[in-house]
Amino acid sequence: MEYWKNPEECVTAVKKMWEEVEKDVELREGARKVNQLILFDYTESGPGCAVWVDCRNGAYAIGTGIPSETPDLTMSLSADDAHRSWSNKLNPVMAITRKKIRVKGSATGLLKLAPKLKKVAVIYEKVLTDLGWADKIMK
């Protein structure tokens, strides 16, 4: 992996990012509107390298690994591309076209969140800094 020492680092950063997203009212409400169980599956970079967010029915729960229930939407990509993606340095349409991201399920809800990715990237950068990984921040 180019950006991570191990899969656990990636999981830690992404999980923490979603925890911080919850603290932002606009983003939290935006996520709740999506009303889906979303799995970010990075297991191609290592077993257990996955984070899920459950925004169904007004909930907001975060977990790691593969959830027990079937996700409404699964986005599969490498841990490195996850880092590029949350840093807002990966064009998601291009990545999907070139099979860097594989999507399973309904992405309609996610389209609602897409315009907020810039704001999420700011949170992600702060999370990396807080975790002592400022060197991973993409310029």
Place this chain on the structure above:
Amino acid sequence: MNANTGKVIRVDLNTGVVSIETLPEDNYREYVGGSGLAAKYFWEKGDFNADALSPEAMLIFMNGPFSGLKLSGASRNSVAGRSPLTGHWADSSCGGFFAPELRYAGYDGIVLTGKSPKPSVLLIEDDKISIVDGTEYWGKGIEEVTKELRNKHGKTCRTVTIGPAGENLVKFACIMNEGHHTFGRTGFGAVMGSKNLKAIVVKAAKKEMTLADPEKYEELRKELNAKIKDALASNVLHENGSAANLGGGAFTGDVPIKNFTSNFWEEVTDALSGPTLTDKYLTKRGACAYCAIACKRVVEVKEGPWTIPEGPGPEYETIVAYGSLMGSLDLAAVCKANRICNDMGMDTISSGVTIAWAMEAFEKGDLTEADTDGIQLNWGDMETVINIVLPKIVKREGNLGALLAEGSVSAAEKIGKDSINYTTQSKGLEAPMHDPRGGGHGMALTYAMSARGACHVADPMLFVEMGSCYYPEIGFEFELEPMTDVNKPEAAVISIELGCIENSACFCQFADREVSIPEWVELFNTVPGYNWDAQDMMNAGRRIFYLKRLMNYRYGLTAKNDELTPRMLEPARDGEPQGIEINFTGMKEKFYELMDMDPEKGIPSKAALNECGLSQEAANVW
């Protein structure tokens, strides 16, 4: 001949004489079909001196080689000729059900000239072709006429019809198939109207086609249908229609606001988006023949001032043209305006852009109450647009109706001042609802290079800059940043060649995105049997582009006409693209160089034409 039948119906509406013409097989391989084949036909047999609305004008409906296949995206066809709106060569494509039925009846196209002495309907029942009295339909809306035609000729018939706007020669009148699918752009509804032809009805006894390699094709068809159906974009389009990502576009600055004066209005993301249309007004989804995507909307507005019964719903283009472009967030009003435009037979893009331009002109004082019959044209006033402006345009009523029915360029030329500078068009065709300043600078280039004028479907540049095109087999591996000029001319060359193929093959651009280059080639080889490799296919794309350049040159267009208006090129005033300059001149110069085009004449060099197999045509212009 396989897939194509080789036959076109020629109708002289002056005399009522109908004949069947056989086209040379080489023409199909060289010009694919659809708009490319129509251009070749017009080049050989059309009258370049004929006014678009004169009896001498030629109007051509042309299928592609795939029309009639049970394949998602394959059931479109083209109408082509001289545009009454722009005055030069144009073509317009339509999905729906007309193209397959025409193919099953045994024909690749219909060529119309002359003017019927009275309102008429062209009736095609396999080899029985007749011109019948259409007086009873004249003056009626498209919905009613479509129903009556199907009642009269049977539920299995397919129709294309014009509305009162076409009868009244509104310059952006459209032609509708089954009242839901539209040959929208460049005003061919007015050409049909000028010929006193209200409708064409086609009915085929059998639904059969011969294919070059049926077994290989069937294998490919299954793969492609599954791939297209399962694609992420298809699912999104199915669920929420062509406006599914309007919200995303609004944040990048792609969605034009108030006649392209603004690139950001956050409220549109909720008020006008595809998901909102689904939640509020969708009753069911519709599809073109054999298409699994089913992106069409069927809507009903049950309450409020804009109630409409269940029927065709608006596409993205209409939602923006009759929404944010006019300064309105009223989605029900969009649904109502869409229904009126469909029924009266008017292009929602050109009509919407022309009205939005008029609103700005009124605000600036360039258009006065003397010009508008005392009507105030204010941003967001959809009551005036729907109840007063649209009916006036359809009937060409009063000063306002007569002015706007000619389109924005003609209207701006008439009122003068600096109003031409804030029209949003190229070559006289009003721009679609993707603002190149936010959607992608390459689109500014391809809008200007499109033969028919500003157009987002002449080629897939919109998708190219979005990142949804990747064709390593032909060297298309660009990673493009939308709001720069980097690699845009290079990408535009390939995009335009592909666009010419797509539009000549009459394939839907949504479904197209899932078809790889090797699959395209295999389709051409297993269906019509063109026996191509990828280079042959791309050469055909370039040949078609070149031929259309030559046609416009014969209509008097040169490199100077490959432009956008100042409004479309000025740096955006707000939103994501705020302040960013488009290097339009630089992109254009590079594109001309890559395409070996003369920087003054705007046509390919003699050598380039010879290389493309257009030496005879070259002799006509060099």
